[in-house]
Amino acid sequence: MTDDAAGDVVLSLEGVTRRFGSVVALDHASLRVRRGTVHAVLGENGAGKTTLMRVAFGLLQPDAGTIRFQGAVRTIASPAVALSLGVGMVHQHFTLVPAMTVAENVALGGRGRFDPRAAAARVRDVATRAGLALDPDAMVGALPVGAQQRCEIVKALARDVSLLILDEPTAVLAPTEATELLRWIRAHADAGHAVVLITHKLRDAIAIADDVTVLRRGRSVFTGRARDTDEAELADAMLGREETATNAPRVRREQPARDSAKAGGDDCIDAVRTTPVTTPRRDAAQPAAREGAPVLEATRIHVRDARGVERVRGASMHVHAGEIVGIAAIEGEGQHELLRVLAGRADPVSGTLTRPATVGFVPEDRHGEALLLDATLLENVALRDAGARRGRMPWSALRALTTEIVRDYTVRNGSAELMVRALSGGNQQKLVLGRELRDAPAALVVENPSRGLDFRATTAVRHALRAARDDGAAVVLYSSDLDELLLLADRVYAMHNGVLTETARDRELVGRAMLSA
């Protein structure tokens, strides 16, 4: 490894600031990437990791700051400029054209003639040299996720890039694939290239990176050598001390969820006066009520996705009233389909399923699945169970209900006749939660409820989930953020390859169970 040598700096970002409207996504963030090294960029969701790398790749223009490439100050106006400088990026969400072959995807963006045979040969050549297995003539849409990612990497390497940026590359991969990829990244850097690895996985960073930069709220809060630090220090840097103390139990400092709810409840939950709490909050030590039959119960259910692929293979689980059950999984393990079945939005092909008539459902994709953006708050509230309604719409009752939700869930600036599009993401989410919790459903299914929300909205949403639980709802929670999951859940199932395994609420154990059945 080259981490002792000063190493010439390939890319350096200095004092980069980027605002979206009046939100500051990057606040004088800095990053120096040395040749022949893996540089891990760590941070929580929304810390600015991806934004920073989008600036480096020319997808966003900084409002302030300097970008130097090989020592020279550069303006990276577009990805085309970045590529010409030798910066390649593999996005978290693939940027492939499914209806084209691997060779066509790799060749895309060039000039002049396109010779499929030469393009295929080039792919074969690059892939072999990089040690990646890839069939150049395969249709990308038909490839498994791991192969699609190899295609993305080959696409970048084919441009002869000297710096490769990988955005959460292991998120979509099976554990063995992830290990293989990390090993490849290490080898690629050892061959003299530079790699930026954007991740929120501390362990990955420590294991293969030479340098680590931690971003929090758009600032570079930690920069150093990986071997000189440990997970605890990085976790503190990612979260900031005060937040670690009041909100999230972190690695090796786990606390019961109820405690943190209480601790956080007084000073940071300003935003929510949730549904009038009828039952007093239970004592932290007391386990959740488990009497009686489970509200939600699935036994060996199998579920197929829209394309007919079996995504859930004989999963069993049960959820009682008054508990939050967490589902831990990496991307695409069947949780998407499982949650929709539990929420009554889809049906299993086989197995037995007990679920109440109405289940509240808060999907991850608010704009796509939960809201009519160009309709009023009133109409969005009316949407719940509109499918079963007969006759006339009880608009005046619904208007009163909307006003109540706006008040109880502090949907800021909300009013019945306002377009939902005009609300911020956090307030949209509060509206969805309020709508789904309004008639105190026996069960609630929630998917990545705080994704894309700011800190205060996140706190409010978490509080609302706990309040629903305390009011006796059976809550199923999936969060791609394992820390959030462990923070909120009373019990945890890990989902791997369509199968559920109940796991102790322990980060190590859950993490391991997520990655192998």
Place this chain on the structure above:
Amino acid sequence: MTPGLESASGFLEASVRTATPLAFAALGECISERAGVINIGLEGSIICGALGATVAAGVAGAGAGFLAGAMAGMLIALIFAFFTVWIRADQIITGTAITLLSLGLTGTLYRTLYGSVGVALSIPTVGVVPLPGLAQLPLVGDAFFAQPLVTYALYLLIPLCAWWLMRTQAGLALRAVGEQPSSAIAAGVRPRRVQLAAVLFAGAMAGLAGATLVLAQAGTFVEGMSAGRGFIAIAIVVLGRWKPLGVAAAAMLFGGANSLQTLFQAMGWQNIPYQLFLAVPYLLTLLVLAGASGRVAAPAALGRRELGGS
């Protein structure tokens, strides 16, 4: 030649003649749709091309007519592109408006220029240029190789488009834009530019279609003479499965159906309702559309407004 062969050859010749403007328009539309833009305003480019060709040919001859036709078609396409490509307005709605605009505009200009009753307008037309050797082939010789020059240009253009689409980087980029614009952007392609070029090309082709109608067929301008050919072109693209060679074949089919009337008259079959035969290609297109599900043939981003996202 036997009478039967003669009428068959005549039928083929009429089919090719009818198919020529259709194929021009459909070829342009094919490229435009591969870039993700469905242009219902094609009809407008055709009728404007026809009027442009009429005016220019009257002044400066047939060659200038074709050029002016293409330019006029492109000008209308430019308006369409401003709305759909630049400000990302809905393609269907804009296309409808563009067609309406063009029909009104050409009608007004024509009556203003040539009088409201429509003076028996006579303008130079292009003659048939038999290709030596090929034109002597039995059956197909006269039909395919004794046509105006513009038809031969089409013969060249079809394989050229097919080659360009599949064998050049620009073609690759265009297909990527029609399938997954966000991925194209990430690869350094500029979707707006690509779509603008595609729409303008389609406009020029549609303008040529209009010019062909006037200069190689009717010999005069008639209000509304595009007669739905822009819409037929869209059907042809579907039937041709969004491939230039398929489009050429589909255009022949539509041309053939339109020429059956001639054949029936030649054969003395007066009682066959030819309108029903005219309907056959459309029925076929619907069936192809229904059959194509599963094996998706249409560009994935066709008609979509947003360039970002997945």
Place this chain on the structure above:
Amino acid sequence: MLTASSTPVEQLAMAPSIARGSGAVALVVRTAGLAIAALLVLVLLLWVTGHDARAALSALWRGAFGSWYAITSATLVRAVPLALAGLAVALAFRAGILNVGAEGQLLMGAATGAALASLMGTAPAPIVMVGMLVVGAVAGGAWAAIAAFLRLRFGVLEVISTIMLNFLAQYLVGWLVRGPLQEPTRVNPQSASLPDALHLPLLLGGTRLHVGVLLAILLSVGVWWWLRETAGGFRLRAVGLNAAAAASAGRIRVGRTVLLAFVASGALAGLAGVVEFTGVTYALYDNFSPGYGFTAIAVALLARLHPLGVLATALLFGALEAGANAMQRDAGVPNVVVSVVEATLILLVVAAERWQSRSVAHAESAE
């Protein structure tokens, strides 16, 4: 932190709600702006083509509103098919269905009405009369149902299928008026003219205004009320706004709603055709519809897909077309010039909406 002051993001997000202009004033200003712009385009075109704009505009006014006869027998009579077909388009578009097949559905309605009239020539007139209206609507709905089926079963874009169905309907009419429905002398390609007893009753003596105008008003109000007040209407709107959310959050059966909306749209267009047949033309022939189904798209869009707005824009377009004929007769201005005005109006509306939603999208990117 508990104070009422909102975060910067939220302040920013308020802007579009203001820009959206829910107030009536903004709507009036906007509409007046559009009208003035369209008028300017017309004047410009007249000027370019060397016509006397003053004379032309005064002829336009006389033809549309200049006399009682002009209002009732020209403007209103022309507005009826535009209102019914415009309503058809508006209903489909509200459900997110790009039905550009109103023309074909309209033709099928007229053709079926004509067929029924020729089949039931001896039955009591009121029964045949009502029967024609019913089968006209049913035929339009059935024609639309084909496109709905193709979309739901095979995922065929309705834009493309309805274009095909327009051609099919056109050729079907072409065949009918030369075949089974041709008039008895078998000379002209048109149907036998409808006996007086089967004409839609006139509303006012001495004019051509038939009861179809009442039907159009009644249906516009009915559709407006249904969309606004009923669960079915709400479902239709929800599906049009976001089908995935309607299905997931609303547990709405999207396929069913799409089918219903498509068929209802087709039925309205079919009704437009049969009303035009029994109220105005009294016969079926090749170019029975001068593109009502396409103009209807403009009518619906200009009304911003509002059922009551459709009445107003249909009246505007009816007046434009009635006036255009007078303009051609009295001032020598080609009547097709109004197509340019109509197209300009659509394009202006489209552009205005895009700019508005752009400013919203811009604010959203702050998230």
